[in-house]
Amino acid sequence: MLNSADERLAARLPEGVLRDVAPAYLDEPRDRWKGTAGLVAAPRDADEVAAVVRACADARVPIVPRGGGTGLVAGQVLPDGALPLILSMERMTAIRAIHPDENVVIAEAGVTLQSLRDAAADVGRLFPLSLAAQGTAQIGGCLAVNAGGVNVLRYGNTRALCLGIEAVMPDGSVIRSLPRLRKDNTGYSIRDLLIGAEGTLGIITAASLVMEAIPASTGTALMAVEGPEAALELLSRAQARMAGCVSAFELISGQGMRFLAETMPQVRLPFAEPPEWMVLIDVGLPEGLEAASALENLFIEAAEAGLVDDGLIAQSEQQAADFWNVRESIPEANRKIGAVASHDISLPLSEVAGFIEEAGAQLADRNVRVNCFGHLGDGNLHYNLFPAEGRSRADYDDQRAGLSRLVHELAVARGGSFSAEHGVGRLKVGDLERWGDPARLAAMRAIKSALDPLGIMNPGAVLRA
Amino acid sequence: MLNSADERLAARLPEGVLRDVAPAYLDEPRDRWKGTAGLVAAPRDADEVAAVVRACADARVPIVPRGGGTGLVAGQVLPDGALPLILSMERMTAIRAIHPDENVVIAEAGVTLQSLRDAAADVGRLFPLSLAAQGTAQIGGCLAVNAGGVNVLRYGNTRALCLGIEAVMPDGSVIRSLPRLRKDNTGYSIRDLLIGAEGTLGIITAASLVMEAIPASTGTALMAVEGPEAALELLSRAQARMAGCVSAFELISGQGMRFLAETMPQVRLPFAEPPEWMVLIDVGLPEGLEAASALENLFIEAAEAGLVDDGLIAQSEQQAADFWNVRESIPEANRKIGAVASHDISLPLSEVAGFIEEAGAQLADRNVRVNCFGHLGDGNLHYNLFPAEGRSRADYDDQRAGLSRLVHELAVARGGSFSAEHGVGRLKVGDLERWGDPARLAAMRAIKSALDPLGIMNPGAVLRA
Numbered sequence: 001m002l003n004s005a006d007e008r009l010a011a012r013l014p015e016g017v018l019r020d021v022a023p024a025y026l027d028e029p030r031d032r033w034k035g036t037a038g039l040v041a042a043p044r045d046a047d048e049v050a051a052v053v054r055a056c057a058d059a060r061v062p063i064v065p066r067g068g069g070t071g072l073v074a075g076q077v078l079p080d081g082a083l084p085l086i087l088s089m090e091r092m093t094a095i096r097a098i099h100p101d102e103n104v105v106i107a108e109a110g111v112t113l114q115s116l117r118d119a120a121a122d123v124g125r126l127f128p129l130s131l132a133a134q135g136t137a138q139i140g141g142c143l144a145v146n147a148g149g150v151n152v153l154r155y156g157n158t159r160a161l162c163l164g165i166e167a168v169m170p171d172g173s174v175i176r177s178l179p180r181l182r183k184d185n186t187g188y189s190i191r192d193l194l195i196g197a198e199g200t201l202g203i204i205t206a207a208s209l210v211m212e213a214i215p216a217s218t219g220t221a222l223m224a225v226e227g228p229e230a231a232l233e234l235l236s237r238a239q240a241r242m243a244g245c246v247s248a249f250e251l252i253s254g255q256g257m258r259f260l261a262e263t264m265p266q267v268r269l270p271f272a273e274p275p276e277w278m279v280l281i282d283v284g285l286p287e288g289l290e291a292a293s294a295l296e297n298l299f300i301e302a303a304e305a306g307l308v309d310d311g312l313i314a315q316s317e318q319q320a321a322d323f324w325n326v327r328e329s330i331p332e333a334n335r336k337i338g339a340v341a342s343h344d345i346s347l348p349l350s351e352v353a354g355f356i357e358e359a360g361a362q363l364a365d366r367n368v369r370v371n372c373f374g375h376l377g378d379g380n381l382h383y384n385l386f387p388a389e390g391r392s393r394a395d396y397d398d399q400r401a402g403l404s405r406l407v408h409e410l411a412v413a414r415g416g417s418f419s420a421e422h423g424v425g426r427l428k429v430g431d432l433e434r435w436g437d438p439a440r441l442a443a444m445r446a447i448k449s450a451l452d453p454l455g456i457m458n459p460g461a462v463l464r465a
Numbered sequence: 466m467l468n469s470a471d472e473r474l475a476a477r478l479p480e481g482v483l484r485d486v487a488p489a490y491l492d493e494p495r496d497r498w499k500g501t502a503g504l505v506a507a508p509r510d511a512d513e514v515a516a517v518v519r520a521c522a523d524a525r526v527p528i529v530p531r532g533g534g535t536g537l538v539a540g541q542v543l544p545d546g547a548l549p550l551i552l553s554m555e556r557m558t559a560i561r562a563i564h565p566d567e568n569v570v571i572a573e574a575g576v577t578l579q580s581l582r583d584a585a586a587d588v589g590r591l592f593p594l595s596l597a598a599q600g601t602a603q604i605g606g607c608l609a610v611n612a613g614g615v616n617v618l619r620y621g622n623t624r625a626l627c628l629g630i631e632a633v634m635p636d637g638s639v640i641r642s643l644p645r646l647r648k649d650n651t652g653y654s655i656r657d658l659l660i661g662a663e664g665t666l667g668i669i670t671a672a673s674l675v676m677e678a679i680p681a682s683t684g685t686a687l688m689a690v691e692g693p694e695a696a697l698e699l700l701s702r703a704q705a706r707m708a709g710c711v712s713a714f715e716l717i718s719g720q721g722m723r724f725l726a727e728t729m730p731q732v733r734l735p736f737a738e739p740p741e742w743m744v745l746i747d748v749g750l751p752e753g754l755e756a757a758s759a760l761e762n763l764f765i766e767a768a769e770a771g772l773v774d775d776g777l778i779a780q781s782e783q784q785a786a787d788f789w790n791v792r793e794s795i796p797e798a799n800r801k802i803g804a805v806a807s808h809d810i811s812l813p814l815s816e817v818a819g820f821i822e823e824a825g826a827q828l829a830d831r832n833v834r835v836n837c838f839g840h841l842g843d844g845n846l847h848y849n850l851f852p853a854e855g856r857s858r859a860d861y862d863d864q865r866a867g868l869s870r871l872v873h874e875l876a877v878a879r880g881g882s883f884s885a886e887h888g889v890g891r892l893k894v895g896d897l898e899r900w901g902d903p904a905r906l907a908a909m910r911a912i913k914s915a916l917d918p919l920g921i922m923n924p925g926a927v928l929r930a
Contacts (some may be wrong), residue, residue, distance in 0.1 A: 101701065102814040102844075148648050157648065159657075160625055173904035180813035182843040183613050183622060183885035185661055187897055187927055188909045192624075192657030196650055215708035236566065243680035243710060243751040286707040288762075289753050297753075348645035349567040378647040379567075420648035432652055439638035443916060444653045450915035451908060462652055 002456065004083035005038025005061045012055045014048045017041045025086045028077050029070060030342070033426065035077030035086075037064075042088040046166055046174050046205040049087065053203070053456075054172035056085055062459045063087050065199035067141025068112065070133040072344070073425025075145065075198045075461045089140050092205060095119050103211040104163065104180040109140025109204050116209070125211035128155035128247075132328050143204050146196035148421030150327075153377035154247040154284075155212065157421070159195045166206040167194055170452035178208040193447070198423050199458040201451050215245070215284025219291025220320035222252075223299060224275035224310040228376065229353035231279045234307050235377055238281065238298055248282035249377030256330045256371050259386075263336035267329045268322055270312050279376060280327050330373055331382075340368055340385045340396040341404045345411040346420035347379045359383065359410050366403065367391070380420040383407055408435070424462045432462070467921065469548035470503025470526045477520045479513045482506045490551045493542050494535060495807070498891065500542030502529075505551040511631050511639050511670040514552065518668070518921075519637035521550055527924045528552050530664035532606025533577065535598040537809070538890025540610065540663045540926045554605050557670060560584050568676040569628065569645040574605025574669055581674070590676035593620035593712075597793050608669050611661035613886030615792075618842035619712040619749075620677060622886070624660045631671040632659055635917035643673040658912070663888050664923040666916050680710070680749025684756025685785035688764060689740035689775040693841065694818035696744045699772050700842055703746065703763055713747035714842030721795045721836050724851075728801035732794045733787055735777050744841060745792050795838055796847075805833055805850045805861040806869045810876040811885035812844045824848065824875050831868065832856070845885040848872055873900070889927045897927070 010018060019025075019040040026035035038061070043049045056063050062084040066076050078084045089110035096106040100123040107116055113134035120127035129142060131149030141147070142158045143165070155161065164179045167190075175190065194202050225231045231251060238246050257274035260267050271278075285291050295313045302308040314320035334342075347355050356372060363370060367388045374382040385403055387393055396403070408418040408431055418431045433441070448455075448463055459465035475483060484490075484505040491500035503526070508514045521528050527549040531541050543549045554575035561571040565588040572581055578592075578599035585592035594607060596614030606612070607623045608630070620626065629644045632655075640655060659667050690696045696716060703711050722739035725732050736743075750756050760778045767773040779785035799807075812820050821837060828835060832853045839847040850868055852858055861868070873883040873896055883896045898906070913920075913928055924930035 099813070099815060101697070104813070146650050146654075148650075152647060156621075156625065157650075159654070160621065169904055169908060173907060175902050175904040175908070177902045177905055179882065180880060181811045181882055181885070182617060183811045183840070183845045184882040185611050185613075185622075185886055185888045186882055186884050186893075187661070187889055187901060187905070188666070188912060189611075189624070189657050189661050190905050190908050192654050193908075193912075196652070196654050201653070213704040213709045216706065217708075232566070239678040241681065241752045243682075243749050244678045245708060245710070245751055284708050285751055286710055286754060286759065287705075288759060289751060294751065294753060346646045346648045348564070348569070350564060375648070380648045415645060417644065417646055417649040417651055419651050420646070421650055423650045424652055428651075436652060437640050437642045439634055439640040440642055440652070440655050442638060443634060443640070443655050446915040447653060447658075447912055450911040 002062050002082040002459065003060050005085040009055060009059045009061055009085065010039055013041055014043065014051045017043050017048055017052065019088065025066060025088065026077060027069065028074050029072060033074040033077045033079050035079060036083050037086045038083030040086040040088060042091045044091050046168060049168045049203055049205050050172045050174050052087060053168050053170065056456055057170065057172060057454055060454060060456065061085055062456050064458055065203050067109065067138035068133065068136040070137045071141060071145060071425060072422045073427040075423060075425035075458065078460065087203065089138060096206065098123055099180060100125055102180050104208055105211055106178055106206065106208045107139055108206045110138050113137045113139060113142060120211045124214060126214050127209065128212050129158055129161060132331055139207060140204050143195050143207055144198050145423035148375065148378065148380060150248045150250060150375060152375060153249055154244065159192060161210045162191060162195060163208040163210060165191045165194060165204050167202045167204045169202045170457050178206060180208055198425060198461050200448060200462050201457060216287040217289055217291040218282065218284045219295050220314040220323050221281045221295040222270050222278055222312045222323050223281065223308045224271065224278045225308055227277050227353065228356055230307040231277065231376055232349055232352060234279065234302050237301060241298055242283055242285065242294065245283055245285055246281065246377065247284050248280065250280040250327050251373050251376035252278050252280060252327060253372050255369060256373050259333040259337050259371060260326065260329055263333045264329055267325060270323065270326065271310060275310065280323055334371060334384055337386050338393045340387055340393055341400050342382065342384045343404065343407045344420050344422040345381055345383055345407065345416055345418060347411060347414055347416040349379050351414040351416065352379055355410060355414055355416065359407060362406060362410065426460055429462065429464055467527050467547040467924065468525050470550040474520060474524045474526055474550065475504055478506055479508065479516045482508050482513055482517065484553065490531060490553065491542060492534060493539050494537060498539040498542045498544050500544060501548050502551045503548030505553060507553040507556045509556050511633060514633045514668055514670050515637045515639050517552060518633050518635065521921055522635065522637060522919055525919060525921065526550055527921050529923055530668050532574065532603035533598065533601040535602045536606060536610060536890060537887045538892040540888060540890035540923065543925065552668065554603055561671065563588055564645060565590055567645050569673055570676055571643055571671065571673045572604055573671045574603060576604050578602045578604060578607060585676045589679060591679050592674065593677055594623055594626060597796055604672060605669050608660050608672055609663050610888035613840065613843065613845060615713045615715060615840060617840060618714055619709065624657060626675045627656060627660060628673040628675060630656045630659060630669050632667045632669045634667045635922045643671060645673055663890060663926050665913060665927050666922060681752040682754055682756040683747065683749045684760050685779040685788050686746045686760040687735050687743055687777045687788050688746065688773045689736065689743045690773055692742050692818060693821050695772040696742065696841055697814055697817060699744065699767050702766060706763055707748055707750065707759065710748055710750055711746065711842065712749050713745065715745040715792050716838050716841035717743050717745060717792060718837050720834060721838050724798040724802050724836060725791065725794055728798045729794055732790060735788065735791065736775060740774065745788055799836060799849055802851050803858045805852055805858055806865050807847065807849045808869065808872045809885050809887045810846055810848055810872065810881055810883060812876060812879055812881040814844050816879040816881065817844055820875060820879055824872060827871060827875065891925055894927065894929055
């Protein structure tokens with residue numbers, strides 16, 4: 001049994017780490033879960049984090065680590081049971097070192113993704129992780145959930161960008177392993193175990209991370225396609241032409257454009273008549289090529305093959321930003337419409353079109369609108385359901401669970417995943433139990449018991465407490 | 466205490482899995498360790514592997530998994546204690562599925578790296594892992610040690626190429642998780658824990674792996690450079706020009722060329738006068754560029770900057786193969802000379818030149834010849850020591866341990882690693898204990914105890930038994 005964080009625990013914490021239990025520490029972006037807290041602590045370095053963890057371990061008090069709070073699976077809020085100590089990384093915001101000649105940056109967990117991208121840009125490098133919440137999301141949280149985003153196609157998930165971590169383990173010991181090395185095969189990858197463990201096995205306090213060369217020529221295009229199958233054929237041709245230099249390949253649906261027109265008229269929409277499906281493509285090419293010409297050549301080839309109907313190639317950085325603004329505004333438009341149920345699924349690429357067709361058919365008589373968009377190049381769809389016109393979210397309260405179950409079942413049946421890039425959190429613990437490989441789950445539970453025998457680290461996230 | 470594999474155990478194994486205990490199962494390439502075995506089993510599928518593991522668990526018999534046997538750290542041989550059962554993957558050689566439209570291939574552990582590369586090439590794709598032993602090395606072994614090789618710079622280590630695994634755990638349970646997904650954030654990455662665990666936490670029996678687009682234009686060059694620092698400046702300029710499309714950047718020393726001339730006169734050497742340092746560069750570029758021209762432009766820029774003295778750009782595939790033959794023959798020449806001590810270290814890129822200078826100075830009075838070569842783009846040096854002319858390996862028997870300790874100490878002091886791409890095996894258990902982060906080591910031991918409480922899985926590798 002765990003105890004609530006209280007004044008006695010507060011008295012045992014390092015001086016000056018406590019914060020007021022403000023409402024912002026108890027929220028998650030979708031307002032479906034409400035957190036609780038006995039205390040909020042914001043340590044300044046790994047040693048203070050370790051002291052807080054040891055105090056909580058002694059007192060048997062649950063710890064909920066908190067980064068930017070932008071997670072979408074309720075990993076950052078503990079809604080019931082003993083009142084936790086919220087461990088906020090807000091004061092660990094140093095970029096400890098940046099090595100442009102090594103393409104390595106060492107950042108504390110509380111650095112926002114945008115700050116990290118800016119720091120890399122300042123030394124002429126790219127930190128490639130990019131997602132809509134990057135102004136608020138912190139790198140520690142991105143590591144905790146192995147965040148994805150729009151550039152995974154070329155540069156990989158957060159995991160692929162991490163060379164090493166500093167982390168506080170559940171017993172208060174500190175791993176200090178921040179190598180600036182591309183190769184370091186010296187035993188079990190505890191780094192990769194903590195990445196994606198959502199704060200249930202330890203707390204990442206800093207990381208050494210990969211930067212990339214900025215491509216000599218970058219370009220952006222929007223292309224209207226017949227459907228997802230044509231889009232993926234377009235991607236395959238693009239990769240063959242561009243030697244894998246396609247960095248983003250995003251799907252946008254007509255429904256997404258209609259939601260934008262309805263809720264965010266200030267967003268400038270491309271194409272007079274919004275196509276039913278379009279893709280947003282980013283490429284980054286070597287010297288000697290013009291990205292805009294390369295995209296034009298791709299468009300010509302694709303048009304001849306009947307894959308694309310229409311296309312716009314950005315002629316300026318502003319126009320590229322406008323195209324991206326369309327894509328990045330869709331989640332906001334979705335919020336304004338109000339989703340019945342949101343999904344973050346992934347599929348084998350050759351199953352994407354079949355899934356969209358089958359799911360559409362199965363949902364036809366459920367009286368919902370589907371906005372299917374996302375990172376098509378990664379097979380990652382945000383397959384979100386909205387009320388039919390004239391109806392409200394509340395009308396679907398007793399359908400929501402069944403609808404999500406249906407979407408997840410269809411994805412899993414095709415070899416897909418019920419969580420592509422957001423993680424498990426508390427929202428999808430049941431999904432993991434239902435669809436997770438039993439032997440893998442047993443190994444996960446054994447590791448959780450071995451590393452966190454008291455069960456204080458983010459209890460109830462990923463695995464049932 | 467563990468028991469030796471014997472006739473009673475043999476009687477409990479699945480029919481037909483046993484093999485003769487041939488000498489080849491007891492070898493490792495450097496002939497420094499001699500394995501033992503009570504039985505050799507070669508199961509045909511994961512269920513048979515599981516049956517073997519369960520039988521060994523019941524009988525408390527150690528298991529040593531064996532792939533191609535090319536590992537260089539003695540992970541594949543158990544030299545003392547209870548006689549193990551050698552679990553050979555030689556009959557699990559199926560490529561179960563290949564999906565060129567998804568860039569995914571699913572292969573059993575016993576498939577050789579060369580077969581995997583050929584299978585990908587047959588469908589117009591690249592399986593990017595490449596190393597000198599690829600004709601014999603098996604993908605299961607490559608996963609077990611997280612093998613590196615020559616294309617890590619662009620495509621990552623083996624870990625980066627793996628999407629999922631089928632694996633038999635120490636209790637005989639089978640993880641069957643072979644997703645064809647780029648994004649799948651559903652709990653702890655047991656995959657990444659088993660990758661690099663060198664068979665001490667379970668046995669990988671199959672994997673789903675990433676393929677890549679074949680670049681439209683590929684090219685190879687040899688450039689003579691002033692030294693490692695100039696070489697790394699050249700790499701930085703190459704990456705900036707080529708948008709990260711440099712796939713190999715190998716260092717070759719004059720000593721390596723002299724060893725080649727001495728022991729393998731059939732290898733055609735470039736340059737009439739071998740330079741003291743040169744780099745071998747591979748690039749793979751998008752359509753619209755000619756790799757040979759791009760390399761020529763790079764050479765011109767580098768020559769103007771005083772970084773390169775001389776250069777050869779391959780004008781045909783044959784010439785590119787000849788260049789690579791020089792590089793790939795160096796390990797064989799080394800074997801013919803007979804190394805006093807071999808090292809597989811990595812360094813932060815900006816520490817490479819300083820390390821080479823410092824190590825050279827410290828070794829100046831030790832009467833050894835240094836052949837320093839390897840994957841410079843990854844900061845990964847094979848810093849190998851050879852007898853002075855007229856002396857033999859045996860003359861150094863009482864110096865060997867001290868020389869290795871010196872090299873490793875100098876590397877670690879500069880933020881480097883004592884094992885870049887070969888793993889820990891049994892050879893470097895002491896190094897890991899000496900230099901491994903204590904909290905990370907404690908976590909490793911806790912996980913080992915939790916997943917393999919009987920200690921039967923490759924005992925003595927990575928962690929002391």
